[in-house]
Amino acid sequence: MYSGQPAAAKELWRTPRNFYSVDREVSIAKRLKNLTHARIASLLDQTWKPGQSDAIDLYILYSPLSTSNFLALYKSKASLDTRTRLFTQVLEGIAFLHENGITHRDIKPANLTVRSYDPPDAQIIDFGCATTETKTLYDRPGTIPYLAPEQRDGQYHDLSVDYWACALVGAELIGLKRNNERIGDEGLKTIHSWLDQQNSNAVVKSCRAMLKVEPEGRMTAEKVLEEYLDPYRGDMKKGSKRALDAP
Structure with missing residues (x-):
């Protein structure tokens, strides 16, 4: 996804111990994407990867990027x-x-x-x-x-x-x-x-x-x-x- 906006990427690893919490976070992020509010960081994408060889299981992108x-x-x-x-x-x-x-x-x-x-x-x-x-x-x-x-x-x-x-x-x-x-x-x-x-x-x-x-x-x-x-x-x-x- 290319929006031209600076974004923060969060790395998520799914393991047998945390897969439920990871899926829950992605689910809530998707929900918030449809409930925009100025005080909540919004989801840009939950499928982005920086490269095919990257070992991270999942990235989610939030925008706007804060300093x-x-x-x-x-x-x-x-x-x-x-x-x-x-x-x-x-x-x-x-x-x-x-x-x-x-x-x-x-x-x-x-x-x-x-x-x-x-x-x-x-x-x-x-x-x-x-x-x-x-x-x-x-x-x-x-x-x-x-x-x-x-x-x-x-x-x-x-x-x-x-x-x-x-x-x-x-x-x-x-x-x-x-x-x-x-x-x-x-x-x-x-x-x-x-x-x-x-x-x-x-x-x-x-x-x-x-x-x-x-x-x-x-x-x-x-x-x-x-x-x-x-x-x-x-x-x-x-x-x-x-x-x-x-x-």
């Missing part, structure tokens, strides 16, 4: 306003996924790309852990520091795990420093105490609302957008500074 992610955003000198707008866009993407029956299950800074700082332009990528099931028995998806309390062996979880992970990303976005361990009871108390010490702003309020132990207590992405982030929604009509050019 940065939230890990770089954390370290940048981007303003609180820019950070809040990018965070808002992530929640818009999550709300869209959930509206269409998809739970991402691996929200983390590396899976949140920044295509531009001016105007702010973020996208969600990598649907390797995503599911369309409303209740899922924990099958070890996700990344340990962002796992919700209910993501444990023998327990079921639902789309609210995305809200928990978004809350942790939001807190890190405004300065929270933590290790790469899973959040336990004491860690959660520490984070809430840290949030209480920050100047009250839209991101702080959003994080408090989503970072709840009980899944049913977490505010949904759509509700957070309505309650706290509505002023930051919509595209900004500014320049076109690339993420690589950000301070």
Whole structure:
């Protein structure tokens, strides 16, 4: 497939142990291709190969290609306003996924790309852990520091795990420093105490609302957008500074 667009190629290996998850990712990518949204990386092709001799079992192409992610955003000198707008866009993407029956299950800074700082332009990528099931028995998806309390062996979880992970990303976005361990009871108390010490702003309020132990207590992405982030929604009509050019 030749579209003229820069794209990101993801290599997928099918093995007896992972063929189900690989096929699930391709299925969800195809589904998203027909559900376009500005905050979701779109599928270009799931059959492309760079050459006949290549040993990789499968490639899927996503576009547009992004040059940065939230890990770089954390370290940048981007303003609180820019950070809040990018965070808002992530929640818009999550709300869209959930509206269409998809739970991402691996929200983390590396899976949140920044295509531009001016105007702010973020996208969600990598649907390797995503599911369309409303209740899922924990099958070890996700990344340990962002796992919700209910993501444990023998327990079921639902789309609210995305809200928990978004809350942790939001807190890190405004300065929270933590290790790469899973959040336990004491860690959660520490984070809430840290949030209480920050100047009250839209991101702080959003994080408090989503970072709840009980899944049913977490505010949904759509509700957070309505309650706290509505002023930051919509595209900004500014320049076109690339993420690589950000301070």
